[in-house]
Amino acid sequence: MKIHAVVTDTDILIVGAGPVGLFLANECVRRGLRCRLIEQRPSQSAHSRALAIFPRTMEILDMGGLVAPFLAAANRVTSVAVHAHDRVLAHIRFEPQESPYPFVAMVPQNVTEQLLVEALRHRGGAVEYNSTLVGLEPRTDAVRVRVNGGREAREVSARFVVGCDGAHSAVRHLLNIPFAGGEYAELFLLADIETNDALPADQMQLCPSESGAVAIFPMSATRRRVVATVARPEGAAPSLELVRRLLEARGPGSLAARALHWSSYFKVHHRHVKQLRVGRMFVAGDAAHIHSPFGGQGMNTGMHDVWNLAWKLDLYVRGHGSEALLDSYGAERVPVIESVIGTTDWLTRVMATPGRFVQGMRNAVIPVMSSLGPLQRAFVERLSELAVAYDGSPIVEGSGKRWFDDSLRGSNAPCRRFVLMLGDDNNPTVQRAARDLIGGFSDILELRAVSGSDATLVRPDGYIASATHHGGTTAALNSMRSLLERQTQAA
Numbered sequence: 001m002k003i004h005a006v007v008t009d010t011d012i013l014i015v016g017a018g019p020v021g022l023f024l025a026n027e028c029v030r031r032g033l034r035c036r037l038i039e040q041r042p043s044q045s046a047h048s049r050a051l052a053i054f055p056r057t058m059e060i061l062d063m064g065g066l067v068a069p070f071l072a073a074a075n076r077v078t079s080v081a082v083h084a085h086d087r088v089l090a091h092i093r094f095e096p097q098e099s100p101y102p103f104v105a106m107v108p109q110n111v112t113e114q115l116l117v118e119a120l121r122h123r124g125g126a127v128e129y130n131s132t133l134v135g136l137e138p139r140t141d142a143v144r145v146r147v148n149g150g151r152e153a154r155e156v157s158a159r160f161v162v163g164c165d166g167a168h169s170a171v172r173h174l175l176n177i178p179f180a181g182g183e184y185a186e187l188f189l190l191a192d193i194e195t196n197d198a199l200p201a202d203q204m205q206l207c208p209s210e211s212g213a214v215a216i217f218p219m220s221a222t223r224r225r226v227v228a229t230v231a232r233p234e235g236a237a238p239s240l241e242l243v244r245r246l247l248e249a250r251g252p253g254s255l256a257a258r259a260l261h262w263s264s265y266f267k268v269h270h271r272h273v274k275q276l277r278v279g280r281m282f283v284a285g286d287a288a289h290i291h292s293p294f295g296g297q298g299m300n301t302g303m304h305d306v307w308n309l310a311w312k313l314d315l316y317v318r319g320h321g322s323e324a325l326l327d328s329y330g331a332e333r334v335p336v337i338e339s340v341i342g343t344t345d346w347l348t349r350v351m352a353t354p355g356r357f358v359q360g361m362r363n364a365v366i367p368v369m370s371s372l373g374p375l376q377r378a379f380v381e382r383l384s385e386l387a388v389a390y391d392g393s394p395i396v397e398g399s400g401k402r403w404f405d406d407s408l409r410g411s412n413a414p415c416r417r418f419v420l421m422l423g424d425d426n427n428p429t430v431q432r433a434a435r436d437l438i439g440g441f442s443d444i445l446e447l448r449a450v451s452g453s454d455a456t457l458v459r460p461d462g463y464i465a466s467a468t469h470h471g472g473t474t475a476a477l478n479s480m481r482s483l484l485e486r487q488t489q490a491a
Contacts, residue, residue: 014161133174
């Protein structure tokens with residue numbers, strides 16, 4: 001193989017053009033960073049795979065200027081029903097009131113990738129297909145990356161490398177990062193089918209049974225995703241006849257499968273890394289964590305990974321970020337990842353464990369638990385990812401909860417700036433201290449007036465870095481200054 005040593009300076013080299021890599025590339029281009037996105041496949045996926053986009057992810061797409069086409073493409077789901085054959089064990093409304101997106105947006109992964117590719121091209125970016133990562137060589141101020149493009153190999157110099165290259169991540173393997181966890185014993189079936197319109201288009205169904213589970217996700221009034229456990233494979237890929245038998249045995253009796261669009265078998269793992277950063281190299285999405293499809297959290301969690309990382313890389317590249325800021329990516333995301341894996345593991349064991357005794361227990365317990373308002377709200381808040389917070393982070397003081405209102409939507413999103421939300425009835429001394437704080441960080445901090453007397457420091461990703469209640473004070477503003485200094489000193 002002939003090797004051409006071509007040095008191409010770029011700020012961020014992204015490996016993998018699935019939804020996570022494409023979203024990160026869009027964020028880099030939106031922020032004016034130089035980035036390259038390589039993908040070993042010759043084109044984007046033609047299959048739907050990941051499907052559900054939850055409310056917090058829709059908010060993030062909103063802040064990134066990408067939400068409109070997803071709203072146009074989505075089938076909106078607002079409830080979850082748990083069935084035991086034709087008996088409804090529970091009916092849970094999925095309508096979080098604290099978000100402008102109170103639904104699950106059902107968008108097939110191939111459509112998600114298409115929308116993100118189109119947005120990237122519109123912004124002047126591109127995907128480099130047929131490009132396989134084969135080597136990483138860390139340098140003092142960059143990473144030397146070797147890419148195989150077929151008959152020729154090339155070398156690229158990047159300030160940072162982010163591996164968004166899936167469960168078999170080349171980046172993770174080259175960095176020798178352990179991928180700890182295990183595999184579920186069950187074999188899973190996935191099938192996209194054409195159906196009748198007997199079930200509501202705005203409702204997903206979870207159907208545990210003594211022989212295993214079926215989950216049904218509506219892509220439209222007459223097209224659905226079916227995920228089910230099976231004892232053994234029948235043929236190279238699931239047939240329409242097999243899907244029909246599973247639905248007849250476990251699903252709502254009114255649903256009829258009329259045609260099969262695509263299907264496959266797969267095994268499910270629950271694994272994650274403990275280390276998301278090695279020097280100037282990072283992993284995100286399935287390269288960093290994989291888990292059960294029950295809950296639909298995989299793609300959403302991966303997109304949240306790079307949403308957390310993008311603004312930190314941006315500040316660092318522009319000379320405003322510290323090593324502590326880069327380290328906070330792992331400190332903040334690993335606990336979230338562990339929580340997501342815990343939730344999906346629990347759902348899998350509750351829904352997918354077969355057996356007559358277990359089914360009897362489910363039939364007795366699920367109606368009681370689902371009737372409790374606080375448990376319903378906790379379930380919705382956890383799946384929606386609206387409850388994600390970064391309390392305990394080294395760059396956060398306080399709850400670290402999300403802040404999302406009209407001032408952060410669309411073109412109002414702060415991008416690479418922190419925002420100091422200051423109450424308009426604070427006294428003149430506090431107002432002067434706020435102006436002094438802004439002056440000291442004029443490149444990365446802006447002031448916005450809000451009603452009341454509180455002071456809240458909001459990060460570029462829409463999470464609260466620090467807040468005071470019952471009135472802003474100069475001492476609180478000085479604390480915010482110290483917090484900004486720790487994470488934004490010159491790199």
